[in-house]
Amino acid sequence: MVKWRVLVIEDDQALALGLRINLEAEGYTVLHAVSAEEGLSMLNDTGADLVVLDLMLPGMGGIEALKHIRKDEPKLPVIILTACADVENRVNGLKEGADDYLTKPFYLEEFILRVKRMLNRYEWYRTEDVLKIGDVSIDFNTLEITGSDGDQKRVTPHEAAVLQYLSQHQDRIVTRSELLKEVWGLDPDVETRTVDAFISRIRRYLEKDPTKPEHIISVRGKGYRFLP
Numbered sequence: 001m002v003k004w005r006v007l008v009i010e011d012d013q014a015l016a017l018g019l020r021i022n023l024e025a026e027g028y029t030v031l032h033a034v035s036a037e038e039g040l041s042m043l044n045d046t047g048a049d050l051v052v053l054d055l056m057l058p059g060m061g062g063i064e065a066l067k068h069i070r071k072d073e074p075k076l077p078v079i080i081l082t083a084c085a086d087v088e089n090r091v092n093g094l095k096e097g098a099d100d101y102l103t104k105p106f107y108l109e110e111f112i113l114r115v116k117r118m119l120n121r122y123e124w125y126r127t128e129d130v131l132k133i134g135d136v137s138i139d140f141n142t143l144e145i146t147g148s149d150g151d152q153k154r155v156t157p158h159e160a161a162v163l164q165y166l167s168q169h170q171d172r173i174v175t176r177s178e179l180l181k182e183v184w185g186l187d188p189d190v191e192t193r194t195v196d197a198f199i200s201r202i203r204r205y206l207e208k209d210p211t212k213p214e215h216i217i218s219v220r221g222k223g224y225r226f227l228p
Contacts, residue, residue, distance in 0.1 A: 005028070005030075006049065006115065007039060008051075009033045009052065009062070010033075016034075019052065022112060026116075028115075031046065035059050036060035036065035048076070053066060053080050054080075054081055055093070062080065074142065075160070077118040078098050078099055079098070079114060080098045080101045080102070081104065081106070082104065099161075100114055100118060102114065133163075134148075135148035136148065136205070145205045159198060162202060166226035173222050173223050174225075174226070175223035176195045
């Protein structure tokens, strides 16, 4: 069985060693880089299935490294792991394409769970290449949405993951809490504005009139129904 390869870009040697030991205990192959430059070189030379990225690194910062990763690897799962807990850093990381964000100190069990769920989502990309939604199609290999007029837009890995999850459960209502738990790996009791914001953005890609959606239907007090 082929092992998932996890690249940890972290300059704290003690923390990196702890992550390596625990990830390897879960059956993953772990690569470690102490700088963004070294991590990008390793990613280019050997590849990885998931990147754990610190923001405060010597030399190139984590956000700049994330931009480089997203330029070449639009769907590679990236988890930011950092001591920067302020909202601005979290928002910047997610805007630049991070799939998840954990602040130090963190619970190891939660970190491992998020890694597992992130890799499960990565597996989704491999099982379905193109999804048709009305006159629109999304290519999960390139993360590009093509409209009926041929216009193309790039979606983020998280937006693609939301679409993927909704499409796989179109036979029923999907709740906001379920999306938070299964797509983000977050506590389902967390505020739901994150989900609503993503759904609103996705509707602008898919719907002829986002104010009157035909494909992602809100069910008051429950969640969403997906009608491709």
